[in-house]
Amino acid sequence: xxxxxxAPAAAGSVARVIVPLPEGSGNGLEVTLTVTGIPVGGIVExxxxxxxxxxxxxxxxxxxxxxxxxxxxxxxxxxxxxxxQGPPEAGEAFTGTWEDLQTGESGVVGSxxxxxxxxxxxxxxxxxxxxxxxxxxxxxxxxxxxxxxx
Amino acid sequence: xxxxLLLLVCCTFLLVxxxxxxxxxxxxxxxxxxxxxxxxxxxxxxxxxxxxxxTVEAPSPVDLRDAAFIYEHWDGRALTITDSSxxxxxxxxxxxxxxxxxxxxxxxxxSLGLEPDRVVGVSKYVLEDPVFxxxxxxxxxxxxxxxxxxxxxxxxxPDAVFLYATLSESSCADIEKTLRSIDPGIRFFRFDGYRPAxxxxxxxxxxxxxxxxxxxxxxxxxxxxxxGTVAGVVDAxxxxxxxxxxxxxxxxxxxxxxxxxxxxxIELAGGRNIFGENPVEYPVVDPEAVISRxxxxxxxxxxxxxxxxxxxxxxxxxxxxxxxRTIGNRPVWDRISAVRDGRVHIIHSDxxxxxxYFIGTAYLAKWFYPDLFTDLDPRAVHQQYLEExxxxxxxxxxxxxxxxxx
Numbered sequence: 365x366x367x368x369x370x371a372p373a374a375a376g377s378v379a380r381v382i383v384p385l386p387e388g389s390g391n392g393l394e395v396t397l398t399v400t401g402i403p404v405g406g407i408v409e410x411x412x413x414x415x416x417x418x419x420x421x422x423x424x425x426x427x428x429x430x431x432x433x434x435x436x437x438x439x440x441x442x443x444x445x446x447x448x449q450g451p452p453e454a455g456e457a458f459t460g461t462w463e464d465l466q467t468g469e470s471g472v473v474g475s476x477x478x479x480x481x482x483x484x485x486x487x488x489x490x491x492x493x494x495x496x497x498x499x500x501x502x503x504x505x506x507x508x509x510x511x512x513x514x
Numbered sequence: 515x516x517x518x519l520l521l522l523v524c525c526t527f528l529l530v531x532x533x534x535x536x537x538x539x540x541x542x543x544x545x546x547x548x549x550x551x552x553x554x555x556x557x558x559x560x561x562x563x564x565x566x567x568x569t570v571e572a573p574s575p576v577d578l579r580d581a582a583f584i585y586e587h588w589d590g591r592a593l594t595i596t597d598s599s600x601x602x603x604x605x606x607x608x609x610x611x612x613x614x615x616x617x618x619x620x621x622x623x624x625s626l627g628l629e630p631d632r633v634v635g636v637s638k639y640v641l642e643d644p645v646f647x648x649x650x651x652x653x654x655x656x657x658x659x660x661x662x663x664x665x666x667x668x669x670x671x672p673d674a675v676f677l678y679a680t681l682s683e684s685s686c687a688d689i690e691k692t693l694r695s696i697d698p699g700i701r702f703f704r705f706d707g708y709r710p711a712x713x714x715x716x717x718x719x720x721x722x723x724x725x726x727x728x729x730x731x732x733x734x735x736x737x738x739x740x741x742g743t744v745a746g747v748v749d750a751x752x753x754x755x756x757x758x759x760x761x762x763x764x765x766x767x768x769x770x771x772x773x774x775x776x777x778x779x780i781e782l783a784g785g786r787n788i789f790g791e792n793p794v795e796y797p798v799v800d801p802e803a804v805i806s807r808x809x810x811x812x813x814x815x816x817x818x819x820x821x822x823x824x825x826x827x828x829x830x831x832x833x834x835x836x837x838x839r840t841i842g843n844r845p846v847w848d849r850i851s852a853v854r855d856g857r858v859h860i861i862h863s864d865x866x867x868x869x870x871y872f873i874g875t876a877y878l879a880k881w882f883y884p885d886l887f888t889d890l891d892p893r894a895v896h897q898q899y900l901e902e903x904x905x906x907x908x909x910x911x912x913x914x915x916x917x918x919x920x
Binding site: 404405406425426427428430435437465 | 555557
């Protein structure tokens, strides 16, 4: 008999590394997002309460800040670095989601790969591809992180 | 008056719809080029509206996805491609709902890694072959180019329909004309998917059209490796030293004439077709003519007509052996060098008549010049094609019947 092999898919992911700002740079953290396999997509990061946005190395026209949320448009970038001001010990409370606009896949920043495959949406017209499931996971992660941090 | 007004309104809507369909999504200044800034703004607006409580007007998910595709694969511009019929088509959106009457092009699209979800309809031959096309079972049945199911084809609302470029041109033209009258928005593309002369260019064009440029490069590298290996050896063989070949289709004594696909494949493999000067594409020849031309090699094709066996769905190899023996037993054919020397070979049409022609050509070359192709392993080429490019878990050691002697 014959079976279809899984076609090699370049599954995307976004990893997050958080380090304290160097001495002399003030109280805060530097967050590095490493983007893999997402040529065109978006990332929404939620900065924990108690932190304030300082800036990033991502182009201004690809970054939007609103309250504790920061959106990044990803177009062929492999890394995004941003800085926040606040206590240096609550790094695990950062949450975020990502979306690959080509494949429709989405996932949670810091997890190994996509949590929601967009393949099924390719031939149809989805209402909101990708982000729904990942956003729910991110919200759960944020709640968990906040509770665990208490 | 009311009817005129209604007509005017309808025309206005049609014009607006057409204009909207031709614009590149998220190209805010409408200059025909989607820049990185425009794409970034569209992405941020979408994220803002969905996750950050923004009230800015965001692009629809479909527009955003299409814009990402156009930016990444078409440099942010409309794509104009020329198909194998010579027709140029300009696209401002990627193809998401593809209908194929041409199963050979479907094989090529599979080699390029096309996601099956982008295909909404296939020919009846694809649905009749669940062994080779397992992932397409359940797709809409479009019938065939000779007996198309227009109702079904229209009901699936394809954005593109693929037809043959040079096979049954009038039937394909009829399909195009009828479907266009039902839905003027459908784009039509003509590709063959099986002709050596246009095969590589078709793969490149399809790769660009579907955003599979890198996959097309990878597949063509594999294809070129096989065809180049054969050509590199046989090109050096002088015309007078080339083996003479009698090729016969599944109909007894029906051979291949000048300019036919099989004539081309014999030549690619370094052979000399004994009926290569016959002006009829597929002539029925006199058995005496075969005897008098005394070919060095005989190649018999099976897989259709009265010899509809073998291929992917048939593991019984005995039928091939019977066909081979029958040819040797034809009256007076024991005088032919090919029969005397045991150089009668059977090959299934799956690996010589369609998109896998280069696998069959490798077999022919090895049969024609065994001493020159000791390192060429057509079966390994076939296995790699199935696993790496057709994404099928199919072990040729256990399944299928394609050539005899193996």
